[in-house]
Amino acid sequence: MSNPLGEDPEAAKARRGRNIAIAIGLLAFVVLVYVVSIARMGANVLDRPL
Amino acid sequence: MAMASAPTTSPRVARWQDFVQLLKPRVMSLVVFTALTGLVCAGQPMNWVLGAVAVLCIAVGAGASGALNMWYDADIDAKMRRTRGRPVPAGKVQGADALALGVVLSMFSVMLMGVATNWFAAGLLAFTILFYAIVYTMWLKRWTAQNIVIGGLAGALPPVIGWAAVTGTAPLNAWLLCAIIFMWTPPHFWALSLYTSEDYAKAGVPMMPVVKGASSTRKQILAYSLALIPVCVAPAFTGLGGVTYLAVSAIGGLVFLLLAWRLFRSHAGEAADPRNDDGLYDVRAGARDARNLFAFSILYLALLFATLLGEHLLGAHPLEVF
DSSP, X not given: OOOTTOOOHHHHHHHXXXXXXXXXXXXXXXXXXXXXXXXXXXXXXXXXXX | OOOOOOOOOSOOOOOHHHHHHHTOHHHHHHHHHXXXXXXXXXXXXXXXXXXXXXXXXXXXXXXXXXXXXXXXXXXXXXXXXXXXXXXXXXXXXXXXXXXXXXXXHHHHHHHHHHHHSOHHHHHHHHHHHHIIIIIIIIIITTTOTTHHHHHHHHHHOHHHHHHHHHHSOOOHHHHHHHHHHHHHHHHXXXXXXXXXXXXXXXXXXXXXXXXXXXXXXXXXHHHHHHHXXXXXXXXXXTTSOOHHHHHHHHHHHHHHHHHHHHHHHSOXXXXXXXXXXXXXXXXXXXXXXHHHHHHHHHHHHHHHHHHHHHHHHHTOOOOOOO
């Protein structure tokens, strides 16, 4: 893989690990907010005028 | 302000695991346990997803306050053997990054708690984070020997937050759980500090043995232990604990008192460590009683909360005394 920042391999590996961790954290947060919204609304989500 | 520039040794690239260490995972696991106990003991039905999110928010909030603590205390952490390997003093993570992580996780955890449960629980969580990061870390820790007594409130609040997440209230029984941890903290930490006081003295942290001496500390440990046991037994008489809890709290309390008495009669904390840089937790002859109380205090608190948790999960009836 190209290394535009000119980092040594260890630094590049650490940066990649941090980026993946942030991506997983943000994705988990989005999923959590979605799941919490569904759980809070519960059956009420179906109780609306058609 | 006391916060000094973090002494950085050889700078190296931060890995994601270093940021996890900033959250004090071991403290987080204790917080999860006590918060879950409060949540279950509240005794009201709750959507299990929302309950899990509430516990997660409390855990992340505790982690965030840990990161803020490590940012601010990097200067004294670097002077103590127990803490000099932490990510900031070890030069693995920049102080500003630890601060950013702490602030961001604090906001996320409080907001998600408010959305998932209620804003009373979220407010309690925000108070706990601010109390630990500002009142304890920035003020009490470097100022008074009562630092861990007052600061212990932050560690004692998670069961109240868990309870509030379910009911939106904090009744007497919730505060009783808080009181148990609050009263348990001084004998627990002072027993530890009796055989680590040289480290605290080196860092200029006014822990009780450093300021008042070992003899006074042992006396205060005994006094707090005497006050702790009635508080630990009390849930058996307020409808919170059952027969098993009464037995565990009373028998464990007697053992706690016995160990506190032995420590009081000992010379723990007075002998200088001839090996100086050897393992921090190696037991010096005079400190064996301090180590025993410290170890048992962890077991006792775990047993109390595990028993309450078990009784409520299994539907055991509380004692009908009143």
